[in-house]
Amino acid sequence: MIKREILKKSEQVKLTFVQPYDNTQPKVSVVGNFNGWDPTAAPLIKRSNGMASVSVTLPIGQRVVFRYVTQDNQWFNDDAADAYESSEHGSENCIIVA
Numbered sequence: 001m002i003k004r005e006i007l008k009k010s011e012q013v014k015l016t017f018v019q020p021y022d023n024t025q026p027k028v029s030v031v032g033n034f035n036g037w038d039p040t041a042a043p044l045i046k047r048s049n050g051m052a053s054v055s056v057t058l059p060i061g062q063r064v065v066f067r068y069v070t071q072d073n074q075w076f077n078d079d080a081a082d083a084y085e086s087s088e089h090g091s092e093n094c095i096i097v098a
Helices: none
Strands: 002-006 012-020 028-032 051-059 063-070 083-086 092-097
Antiparallel strands (some): 012 051, 028 063
């Protein structure tokens, strides 16, 4: 799930990336063109509601290319993405417009 919130008095959007939390699974990060595809830049944090999430603030209208990656290097997509496109690695990346 992806939540969008336009921040008041700014030209920014807060995107919150949300996934179910499972303490038996490896930790998950969201990586993409907004953070240099760095798996340490945006790790999802366990929340009290049984989910894990992380938020990033980006300019309104920015095209975001992203995926999720686990600490054991398993990659997966978000069903809530606006679209998908082929990547240079033979997989698909998620697309969302902030």
